[in-house]
Amino acid sequence: MTRSTLYMLAATTAMFAVAPWIIDAAPNEATMGLVYKIYFFHMPSAWMFLLSAIVAGVASMRFLFLKRATADHWAMAAGELTVLFGAFTLVSGPLWARKAWGVWWQWDPRLTSSLVLFLLFVAYNLLRRYGGPGSDKLGAGMAIFSMFNVVFVWVSVNYWRTIHPPTTVVPSLPVAMGIPLWFCVTAFTLLFIVLLRMRARLEHQRARVDALYLAEES
Amino acid sequence: MRALSGICLLVCLLVAPALAQPQPPKDFVAVDESQPGEQIPALPLIASAYGFIWIALLGYVWSVGRRLQKVEGELAELEAKRK
Numbered sequence: 001m002t003r004s005t006l007y008m009l010a011a012t013t014a015m016f017a018v019a020p021w022i023i024d025a026a027p028n029e030a031t032m033g034l035v036y037k038i039y040f041f042h043m044p045s046a047w048m049f050l051l052s053a054i055v056a057g058v059a060s061m062r063f064l065f066l067k068r069a070t071a072d073h074w075a076m077a078a079g080e081l082t083v084l085f086g087a088f089t090l091v092s093g094p095l096w097a098r099k100a101w102g103v104w105w106q107w108d109p110r111l112t113s114s115l116v117l118f119l120l121f122v123a124y125n126l127l128r129r130y131g132g133p134g135s136d137k138l139g140a141g142m143a144i145f146s147m148f149n150v151v152f153v154w155v156s157v158n159y160w161r162t163i164h165p166p167t168t169v170v171p172s173l174p175v176a177m178g179i180p181l182w183f184c185v186t187a188f189t190l191l192f193i194v195l196l197r198m199r200a201r202l203e204h205q206r207a208r209v210d211a212l213y214l215a216e217e218s
Numbered sequence: 219m220r221a222l223s224g225i226c227l228l229v230c231l232l233v234a235p236a237l238a239q240p241q242p243p244k245d246f247v248a249v250d251e252s253q254p255g256e257q258i259p260a261l262p263l264i265a266s267a268y269g270f271i272w273i274a275l276l277g278y279v280w281s282v283g284r285r286l287q288k289v290e291g292e293l294a295e296l297e298a299k300r301k
Contacts, residue, residue, distance in 0.1 A: 001286075020268075033260060034260040034261070034264065035260035035263055035264060037264055038263070038264055038267045038268075041267065041268060041271055042267070045271070084274070084275075084278055087274060088270075088271050088274065088275075091267065091270050091271075092267040092270070092271065095263045095266050095267040096263065096267065098258060098263060099258045099263055102258075191275075195278070195279070195282070198279075198282050198283075198286065199282055201286065202282060202285055202286045202289060205286070205289045205290055205293055206289055208293055209289060209293050209296060212293070212296040212297070212300070213296070215300075216296075216299075216300075
């Protein structure tokens with residue numbers, strides 16, 4: 001692990017350790033009460049879910065069109081993180097919805113498109129793990145296709161009539177709610193960068209091991 | 219005739235509020251002590267959401283660290299062999 005990654009990991013750990021107190025200090029929401037505090041981890045998780053899908057798509061484009069082998073390592077790392085942050089979003093969301101909406105799940109455009117994006121990246125990871133030779137190019141195509149679903153997830157709450165709050169909620173938040181939210185967004189962004197670098201390093205090292213085995217054989 | 223109509227109207231006006239009163243309940247319904255909005259407690263839901271994220275995150279970091287350690291060990295072994 002590089003020194004900068006270690007510093008970022010230390011900063012992320014410190015932020016996550018302090019986060020419960022900052023979230024606890026935030027006021028309750030008028031209609032939802034205490035349960036809305038799930039928002040402070042749910043929303044940053046959802047943003048990182050979409051960001052990692054974009055990173056996976058862009059890195060796959062670089063791999064497929066510019067023939068950069070290392071770009072595939074970044075795509076694999078981001079693909080795995082999409083599933084991780086997607087799981088955070090899709091588990092914390094229904095727990096919040098159970099109280100706020102009275103149901104665990106609604107087949108509305110935002111929730112359904114998020115689930116589709118998550119399942120696409122589960123399929124991507126399975127393909128990369130068990131697909132065998134040629135799965136890198138097929139996987140890259142799949143990641144690019146999946147990336148475009150991010151647009152659909154993002155606009156779904158503003159374009160269609162849905163039970164999920166629109167994206168305009170974030171800029172309209174009162175300061176007392178905005179501070180913990182942006183603190184958590186920063187913590188999750190740092191976490192995403194640290195995990196992405198760690199996971200990409202794993203792929204770089206795997207590629208070096210494979211190259212050494214091939215050199216030994218020849 | 220006008221007097222009779224007046225009496226009928228007066229009776230209607232006097233009786234109408236009595237008929238408009240809500241009917242008493244046929245049986246007693248016990249309610250929980252908690253407020254209607256708090257029938258689903260928020261705390262277990264919040265604890266589950268944060269708990270899941272924390273546990274999954276620690277598990278993932280541990281998994282990546284372990285895989286990285288294994289690959290770097292293998293790499294060091296192969297490089298030592300080549301020298």
